[in-house]
Amino acid sequence: MAAHSNPIALDVDGVALDATFLTPEDKVPGVLFIHGWGGSQEFDLSRAKGIAALGCVCLTFDLRGHAATQARQRQVTREDNLRDVVAAYDRLATHPSLDSGSIAVVGSSYGGYLAALLCALRRVRWLALHVPALYRDDEWLLPKNQLNRDTLRAYRSAYVPPEENRALKACTEFSGDVLLVEAEHDIYIPHSTIMSYRSAFRRSHSLTHRIIDGADHALSEKPAQRAYTSILVNWVTEMVTGARMGVGRASF
Template sequence: MTARSESIVIEIDDEQMSGTFLSPKSKVPGVLFVHGWGGSQERDLERAKGIAGLGCVCLTFDLRGHALARVTREDNLRDLLAAYDRLLSHPAIDTSAVAVVGTSYGGYLAAILTSLRPVRWLALRVPALYRDQEWLKPKRELDKADLMDYRSTLVHAETNRALHACSVFTGDVLIVESETDDHVPHATIMSYRAACQHTHSLTHRIIDGADHSLSDPVSQQAYTSILVDWVTEMVVGERLSIIQSR
């Protein structure tokens, strides 16, 4: 199945974010990609193209403000909400079948998104974790040493907004960990895992030898395979079973 590509603009607060829709020709599930801090939609685009080819409408986009010193988590959460709402406005979308794929900081925001918008499938690659305090403080001004101390302990769901969202999420979850990650340690991954008590299913994969950014092409391919296989099983597989049962 071939995918159509359409460049779009997402408007928010008199500013614009650039995005790209990739979609097949029929009404299908939607997949929203959220990149990490300092990243862009570039890496997501390659994976989105493959998933769109499976029969999904995919939206990748660039979070605002990564070059600005004053951007906050509130700013970027609003960016994500705007992108989600734009995805659901696409005429090919089945609005009851939405997946969100978040990486690092984007994974953290994606987890919070599930408490604000309907999400059926949630994929988190090396999801970061932040204290609830100083939510409106510019992200660049947060204490990095304190963050690493926080992430290196088991954080309970009731004390953290992202983890609490995971604790009440009832869809399917994929968590992908990097074995040699120096930004998101194993304890953070286990905090997310422990929070997912009511999910329909939980899949946890570790990419051996991988660092946080997947700088090795082999690690990049390993993640692509994990994600595409999971999307195929969870999203495409379910839609096919529905069609066959009719």
């Protein structure tokens, strides 16, 4: 199914963020992509095109402080970027081709963290987290660039109870289907962080955990990129097909 590409702008707090709708012809589920810190919607566009071809309305966008608004990065807080994500979700939810109530959110790294937070604010049916980052709740309004990396590294190296973290607490209330993707050689998001997320999904309808062998955090190598694309597209295909057929899934 061919997808129509339509560049748009998201206006959040007076800042114009570049975004792109990829839309099939029929009413279908929606998929919101959230890129990582220092990235852009370019990371997601090729996968979004493939998923749009399956029959989904896909929205990619550039977080504030990235791409065209890079100059603002030193002042951007997590609160700012969460507002960007909520605005993007709301824009997707009003799309005329969308099958309301069937929205998936795909987040990578920092985008995965924001995706988890979004679940407490908006209705999400499917949640895919690729190497999701984790941050302390304190200093929420401190510019993201000013967070201490050593402190973050120590925080992520141990198990974090969901009651002690806003993003993980949101995960405990999520009752949809979850895909959790880990990179074998990730020096930024250790296995302990992945397990903190995994254990937080207490009410999820299903949980699929995949590890990409030989992959680093940024998916620097082509085989790792292809592996992630395959994992994500296959999972979305299974979720969307199952929803259309009314088929449930077991956790594993």
